[in-house]
Every structure is written in structure tokens, then in C-alpha cells.
Amino acid sequence: MLACRFILFGFWVLFGAFVVPRAIAGDPFVDAVKAVETGANAGFGADKLPRRVFGAPRGRGLLVGSTHVYSLGNGGSITVAFNDNIVIDGPGADLAIYENAFHVGGEEGPLFTEYAIVEVSDDNRTWHRFPFNAETGTGLAGRTAVTSNPANGMNPLDPSSGGDRFDLADLGLEMIRFVRVIDGGSDIPDFGNMVAPGTKGGFDLDAMAAINGSAPANVHGVVSDGGEPVAGARVRLVPLDGSRKKRRFTDSEGRYRFGRVLPVGDHEVRVRVAGVGSATRSAYVDLQQLSAEIDLVLQ
Ligand SMILES: [Ca+2]
Ligand SMILES: [Ca+2]
Ligand SMILES: [Ca+2]
Structure with a gap:
């Protein structure tokens, strides 16, 4: 001891x-x-x-x-x-x-x-x-x-x-x-x-x-406004089971990607750009469907 x-x-x-x-x-x-x-x-x-x-x-x-x-x-x-x-x-x-x-x-x-x-x-x-x-x-x-x-x-x-x-x-x-x-x-x-x-x-x-x-899941897509990609937009991925939210910013071509996502089913992808608009779409990933492509159009 x-x-x-x-x-x-x-x-x-x-x-x-x-x-x-x-x-x-x-x-x-x-x-x-x-x-x-x-x-x-x-x-x-x-x-x-x-x-x-x-x-x-x-x-x-x-x-x-x-x-x-x-x-x-x-x-x-x-x-x-x-x-x-x-x-x-x-x-x-x-x-x-x-x-x-x-x-x-x-x-x-x-x-x-x-x-x-x-x-x-x-x-x-x-x-x-x-x-x-x-x-x-x-x-x-x-x-x-x-x-x-x-x-x-x-x-x-x-x-x-x-x-x-x-x-x-x-x-x-x-x-x-x-x-x-x-x-x-x-x-x-x-x-x-x-x-x-x-x-x-x-x-x-x-x-x-x-x-x-398993491989982790991913959720990715493009944020656009009036057909043009939006760079630097803040995108949030919200698991609806209450687990941890993630945040990313779009690149110069409006793309975002969340990797290492737990495939727990329903999520929401939300984006808001001050003075431009916002968008919310649902995304689903589970152990059978590990990837979701979700494009967001600001309104
Ligand atoms: Ca030992
Ligand atoms: Ca077991
Ligand atoms: Ca490993």
C-alpha cells in the first residue's frame, strides 16, 4: 500500500x-x-x-x-x-x-x-x-x-x-x-x-x-440563397434524442459537413444568417443509413 x-x-x-x-x-x-x-x-x-x-x-x-x-x-x-x-x-x-x-x-x-x-x-x-x-x-x-x-x-x-x-x-x-x-x-x-x-x-x-x-454517420450539404451558395453561414446539427449539438460554418462554396455523427435517428439541420434568412430541415441517420445529404435554402 x-x-x-x-x-x-x-x-x-x-x-x-x-x-x-x-x-x-x-x-x-x-x-x-x-x-x-x-x-x-x-x-x-x-x-x-x-x-x-x-x-x-x-x-x-x-x-x-x-x-x-x-x-x-x-x-x-x-x-x-x-x-x-x-x-x-x-x-x-x-x-x-x-x-x-x-x-x-x-x-x-x-x-x-x-x-x-x-x-x-x-x-x-x-x-x-x-x-x-x-x-x-x-x-x-x-x-x-x-x-x-x-x-x-x-x-x-x-x-x-x-x-x-x-x-x-x-x-x-x-x-x-x-x-x-x-x-x-x-x-x-x-x-x-x-x-x-x-x-x-x-x-x-x-x-x-x-x-x-460501425463507421460514424455524416450529414452534409450546401447552403444557398437565391441560387447562390452562402459562405460562412453557421449551421447547427441538433439530434432530437437530446444528445450533443454540433456547429459548423459553410466553406467558400456554401458547403458544410458534420462527420463523427452518432447515428441515433432523427436530427434537425438549422441555419440562420442575419439579415438574409433561415432554414430548417430534418435529417435521418441510423446504422443502416450512415449518410444524409441535406441542402438548405435560406428564406
Ligand atoms: Ca500492469
Ligand atoms: Ca453487446
Ligand atoms: Ca479507429
Whole structure:
């Protein structure tokens, strides 16, 4: 429990500038680091963020933990986003999180665990926490060794590859884009609380993947007035289920585009240009219809 006293040293560091476009669009893995809260004895792999947590897991089997990780520190957290894909509620588990837990003294030996609480969100504002049992580890991440590695060809989405799996149905959610993992700190008993860890304290994030995923939706079109495109017009996309609104401005040819839209059904697209006019049209996107072209004529 030596590290526990240091938990309060956590602080927020924003990594918005670290967002890197993926070379392969629509890969199942996580695409951006949104925020990091450093816990006690954190830091291993921090200089390699955000790419350190992108791509497939680099598991090393049941007896050895991956070092291709970022260490959150005891009590730390990391918030990540899926950009070219979203996690949807499909059959069974939907989200996989890969840590570097390993068995000590043999494949049947006890696990070296550094548990983390898992929260998910569709807008990076409202968060939903997976229920867990701090004594048994059920519902936490960091409780299964990872065997999949790009070098061995194992499919990381297959349960045989290890990692911890989460079902959005357990929270009654249909889709999410953001995930936050929070090291359990001293509140959750694990081996990580009892070992002086240097910079490798707490939960070690290797990778994260959508097992059940979809491309995000998009809504796009042109704003015009009297047949002429209108540049610089402010367009709002309003999901009618109450989720987060978005705002864009038209380009020099009157075009607007909302990407990374959650395909939650009915939306309204609204535009208003002072002294010129306004327009409102409905737009519909769902998992079967991921794109809507909506032209707006100012009146
Ligand atoms: Ca991705
Ligand atoms: Ca599911
Ligand atoms: Ca670990």
C-alpha cells in the first residue's frame, strides 16, 4: 500500500494536440487521447503518447506483461476517443481493453493485477460506469492476460486473445465514442498497490478495440440563397434524442459537413444568417443509413 499516499498528486493534462489521423480509416482500435490524469508513479510510455495506446495490442502471453503500454499511475486515468469508428451494442461484448496483467510462477499462478474502473460516453460529457466488484475484480479492466500480438497473427477481437471485454447492454447503451479508464487506486485492492513501481505504477494501457463497431454517420450539404451558395453561414446539427449539438460554418462554396455523427435517428439541420434568412430541415441517420445529404435554402 506504499503508493496510496501519493494518489492525490494527480493532475489534468490535455492531449488535444496529439490527435493523429489514422493511416487506415475505420480500424477497430482507438484513435485519439483526449485527456490524461497522472496518478502516483505514472509516466512509463508518456513520451510515446498518443500512439502508444493506438493500434492492436502487443500482448506477450500469459507469463509476461507487454511493455508497449502507458502507465496511468495509482489513481490515474486516461480518456480516449474512437473517431473513424464507434462502439455499438451488438451480440455479446462490444468493447475490449488490453492491459498487461500476467500470471506469476506459471500459467495457473496468481495474476499480477492493476485494476481500472471503466466508464463510457457518447459525447465526452455524460459518463456511464460499468458496475464492478472491488474484491473479485469482476467488471474491472486489467484482469485478463493478453496473448494477441501483431507478430503472431492472433485476432485481438477474439476472446482467446485475452484482454477484458465489456457489453454496452449492461449499461443500456446503444453506442459510445469515448472511454475513460481510471486506475482503482487504494480503493480497489490489487497487486499494484503493494509494489513500489517507479514510473510503472497503476493500470498499464496497451490498446482498446471496438468488437462491435460501425463507421460514424455524416450529414452534409450546401447552403444557398437565391441560387447562390452562402459562405460562412453557421449551421447547427441538433439530434432530437437530446444528445450533443454540433456547429459548423459553410466553406467558400456554401458547403458544410458534420462527420463523427452518432447515428441515433432523427436530427434537425438549422441555419440562420442575419439579415438574409433561415432554414430548417430534418435529417435521418441510423446504422443502416450512415449518410444524409441535406441542402438548405435560406428564406
Ligand atoms: Ca479507429
Ligand atoms: Ca453487446
Ligand atoms: Ca500492469
